Amino acid sequence: MMQNFLTRAHAADRGLLGTWVKLPSFETVQMLGQAGFDFVVVDMEHAPHSLQRAVELVFCAQSCGMAALVRLPDHSGMTIQPLLDGGADGLLIPRVTAPAIAQSLTRRMTFAPAGERGLGTTSRAGQWGLGAMEDYLARGTHECARIVQLEDWQSLESARDFAQLEHVDGLFIGHGDLYLSSGKPAHDPEVRALTGRMVAVTKDAGILSAAAAANPEDAQLYLDMGFSLVMVSNDLTLFGKAAAELVTSARKRS
Template sequence: MSAVEKPRSGFARRLAEADRCLVGTWVKIPALAPVEILADAGFDFVVIDQEHAPLTFDFAYQATVVAQGAGMSVLVRVPDRSGAYLQRLLDTGVDGILVPRVTSAAEAAAAVRQMLFSPGGDRGMGITSRAGRWGGTPRAEYLRFGDEDVMRAVQLEDRSAIEAVEEILAVDGLNGVFLGMGDLQLSSGLPESDPVLQKLVDTLLGAAGERGVPAGTAVQTPAQARAAADRGYRYVMVSNDTSLLRSAAASVVAGIGG
């Protein structure tokens, strides 16, 4: 089987076919060795974090190649909702995009349009890029993969956004949603345990479940990841490469007792 003939499975399709919650983590260190280590550890996917880490487009491209070569799916959280790099990131062959700080259906629609090919959107055809195997992928397959298999997700991190989740999830082409609990706590002024906040979470999960849109979130511990999966999340990021390194290093130093 040639490289062109090898089956591909973007993150949207992988989620649809999975019989469990997929587990990933954030990549924040601008180096490729941690990406390989995370793959070797067994994570299903990584999220290259360009919003809260100094990660360039060039690094995102290289990390995508390394991660996918090691068997992981790759999502990229872009720096903001301006859409400046959406086209180029999709051309690198990433498996999905997370657009942060989306607060309305109009903002969600604007982001999604940039990730869909015409006539449904404004994404240009770059079949000679890595996403098209440098021109080796048949045109129909290239277009199908881009519109059907790649995940186009928005992050809801504001109370008003979650209250408008029905309208946001109705946006054509949106096939993923992510709950940003940290910023939701900041914007609402409420702790995560507050019943009002938990009701908002139930609202999001209920709406996503009814529409068949996979919902994800981020947690810090394996126990929290299991709880999130039990609650109905379909993909969960657990910790991140910097925190995992810091925790392991601090444990070694504490164990020595110096």
């Protein structure tokens, strides 16, 4: 498994490039690794991955040389312990609207006594009990990316409050849900300014910034803005668009 995702993300001259995993397929994850992505995010919020399949996809991605994050399905926290013990490099918390929510859930990603995560050295993260406990604890403490998704205007305006929380390692701007609540798309000048302010807040706090891009052009834009992590498209859309373009091209008359 990857041992230094946070360190690598902070040290990168330019942001790392990833994509979302929505298909429960090992083969497509392997192809993403072959394509050269730095990391993937297994999406349990907007894809029906079971807990077991999510852990298996984490293993598959890491075996292909990519880091593997997981987006939690909700705020219940029930999947936090098994996903981290399954070796995930970090977790994204969707739709966070208050610092108290972020603090509560990131504490559950942090070992006691600072947090509430329990000891599980017999898990994959602990090398099935064959690894050193110090390594298991060090990785869980220093290399676990705890990323909070801010997806409404008020929360993003208060980004500094989230960035200053003890166990938050990164902020993600959710342009999709921001559009639903504000009516302003990602390219709106006000949204662009808000996005830039969030990046500045994360840099001041020394934490990661993350955004999702629909296409390579938007991915380049976010990388140029200084985002640490950029997820472009997703496995399902990549396959669907490629298939549709192939069919359209094959049926064209000369």
